[in-house]
Amino acid sequence: MKLTPNFYRDRVCLNVLAGSKANASAIYEAAEGHVLVGVLSKNYPDVATAVADMRDYAALIDNALSVGLGAGDPNQSAMVSEISRQVQPQHVNQVFTGVATSRALLGQNDTVVNGLISPTGTPGRVKISTGPLSSTTADGIVPVDTAIALLKDMGGSSVKYFPMGGLKCRDEYKAVAEACARHDFWLEPTGGIDLENFGEILQIALDAGVSKIIPHIYSSIIDKASGDTRPDDVRQLLAMTKQRVK
Numbered sequence: 001m002k003l004t005p006n007f008y009r010d011r012v013c014l015n016v017l018a019g020s021k022a023n024a025s026a027i028y029e030a031a032e033g034h035v036l037v038g039v040l041s042k043n044y045p046d047v048a049t050a051v052a053d054m055r056d057y058a059a060l061i062d063n064a065l066s067v068g069l070g071a072g073d074p075n076q077s078a079m080v081s082e083i084s085r086q087v088q089p090q091h092v093n094q095v096f097t098g099v100a101t102s103r104a105l106l107g108q109n110d111t112v113v114n115g116l117i118s119p120t121g122t123p124g125r126v127k128i129s130t131g132p133l134s135s136t137t138a139d140g141i142v143p144v145d146t147a148i149a150l151l152k153d154m155g156g157s158s159v160k161y162f163p164m165g166g167l168k169c170r171d172e173y174k175a176v177a178e179a180c181a182r183h184d185f186w187l188e189p190t191g192g193i194d195l196e197n198f199g200e201i202l203q204i205a206l207d208a209g210v211s212k213i214i215p216h217i218y219s220s221i222i223d224k225a226s227g228d229t230r231p232d233d234v235r236q237l238l239a240m241t242k243q244r245v246k
Contacts, residue, residue, distance in 0.1 A: 002063045003110035005090050007212055008034040009245045012202065014237055015066055015091070015188065015216040019228035021057055028061040030231035031238050036091045036112075036214065037061050041079045042070025050079070051086045058089060066091035072116055072162055074098075074132040081105050091214075093160060096151070097131030103155030112214070114160035114188050115151045117144075123175040126161075144179040151185070158186030158214065166192035167200060177208035186212040194220035195233060199240050206244060 005013045014031055017038040018024035024037045039057055044050035058065045067089050069076040077098035084092045085105035092102050092113045099115040106113070118127040120139070126147050129140035142150075148159065161176050173189065180187040187210045189201050198217060205213045221233035 001088055003088065003090055003108070005036050005064065005112060005214070006033045008238070008241050011206070011211070011245050012213050012215070012241050014234065014241070015214050016221065016229045016234060016237075017068070017218050018057065019222065019226060021060055023228040023231075024057050025060050026231045027229055027234050028064060030234040033062070033064070034238060034241070035234065036064055036066040038066040038068045038093075038216075038218075040068040040070040041076045041083055042068075042073055047079060047082050047086075050083050054083060054087050054089070058087060063088075063090055065089035066093060068093045069095070072130070074130060074135045077101075077132060084111070094156075095130040095132075095135075096128045096147075097134060099151060099156040100154035109155070112157040112186070113155065114158040114186075114214075115147075115154070115156040116160045116162055117147050117176075118162060119164065119169040119172045121169075121172075123171045124179075126172075126176065144176050145183065148179055148183045148185050152183075158188050158212075160188040160190055160216075162216075163191035164189055164193070164201075166194065166197045168192070170204070173201070174204055174208065177205045177210050180205075181209035181211070184211055186210070186214065188214040188216060190216035190218075192220075193217045195236060195240075198237060199244065202241065203244055 007013045014035040074095045081102045116130045
């Protein structure tokens with residue numbers, strides 16, 4: 001089973017949502033395989049239903065499956081871990097406190113497991129209290145270097161930086177990217193990314209020297225009528241990636 005994503009020139013792999021199995025196949029083709037296709041756990045009533053459906057998705061796209069929470073919902077953390085144990089996808093989205101559980105249940109180190117940290121308004125400081133209980137208490141704010149070390153301790157692969165609001169927290173994002181580069185940790189910018197700001201968001205991470213980048217581009221490229229991600233937009237994102245990654 002394939003468990004490592006296809007990065008364009010070993011640096012960038014897109015992450016977009018699928019509205020259906022046919023849409024997942026179209027996205028995978030449009031991205032020439034350099035994509036992780038997100039399917040949200042929140043869309044299923046229980047683990048068994050999710051596992052059966054996500055296995056079908058995985059079979060269509062060479063297991064380029066990203067098991068999602070659903071808008072970073074911490075209450076989906078346990079469900080994501082159990083789905084991932086059974087499906088063994090290439091990529092798992094987790095809140096900060098769910099990383100160790102997902103890694104332990106996966107039973108291997110190849111699947112990418114991200115950990116959700118959030119902007120605080122201060123460059124170099126991030127919020128890690130993104131779990132089911134911690135998200136309801138006073139913000140847990142730590143230096144980004146500490147957050148990365150904690151994620152590594154728990155078996156995490158990458159920082160999921162959300163919600164970014166596009167470029168609204170540019171200076172904070174740049175500090176996170178620089179920290180990821182310092183510690184050779186992967187980065188997944190998420191929230192408010194569209195065709196207009198994608199290039200700059202990607203370039204900031206590339207310029208910082210981040211080894212692997214997984215940008216999440218969601219609602220801005222989804223057709224509101226069908227609920228499907230537009231394959232033409234995915235092609236455009238790949239073309240922009242190719243322009244910047246030589």
